Amino acid sequence: MYELDLDNDNRVEYIILEKRDSEDWLHIHNYERTRIYSLKFVRKGWESDVYKVNLRQLSEDTKILLISYYEGHNQGNNFTGTSRLYAISFEKNDLKTLSGVRGPEIWDEFKDTKIHYHRRPHHVSLFDFDSDGVREVAVRHHLSTKVMKYLGKGQWRIR
Structure with missing residues (x-):
């Protein structure tokens, strides 16, 4: 469980991780411990499993929770494991506007039965590419970059 003051009201909200019926869930509860x-x-x-949660500011009115989630691995003939970035946005410190999106991979690991092995970590950063006052989420690895652009009201464009 994480405790964060998401909306700057000097009362903590609770981020609870749950494993239920082979599914992984993230729940946000308000200061009264009511699921919102x-x-x-x-x-x-x-x-x-979730291994990292960051609260970041996209613009004056918009905040996001960046969630790093290890999607798991399989161990058949080849080992494959990946992590993915999820983002939960909200505007004007109003937790009724919470909205989530599944983003790009941020970690990739692979090993086959022969000799090939690779591990590809990706770098996550925030930058205002188009100078509109709203920072975009950039996920970079080597020469490849995926950009998550927040369009407002919980809507995202991922390229």
Whole structure:
């Protein structure tokens, strides 16, 4: 469980992680411990889990929770494991506007039965690429960049 003051009202909200029926969930509860939002993660294998949560400011009015989620791994003939970025946005410190999106991969690991092995961490950053006052989320690896652009009212465009 994480405790964060999401809306700057000097009262903490609770972020609760739950494993239920082979599904991974994130729930946000208000200061009265009433559930106000739930997000279901897409799980791909064993040992899936949330390993990092960051609260960031996208603009004067918009905040996001950046959630790093290990989707799990499989261990058949080849080992494959991935992590993915999820973002939960809200505007004007109003927790009724909470909205989540599944973003790009931020970690990739692969090993086959022969000799090939790779581990590809991705760098996550925030930058206002188009100078509109709203920062975009950039996920970079080597020469490849995925950009998550917040369009407002919980809507995202991922390229």
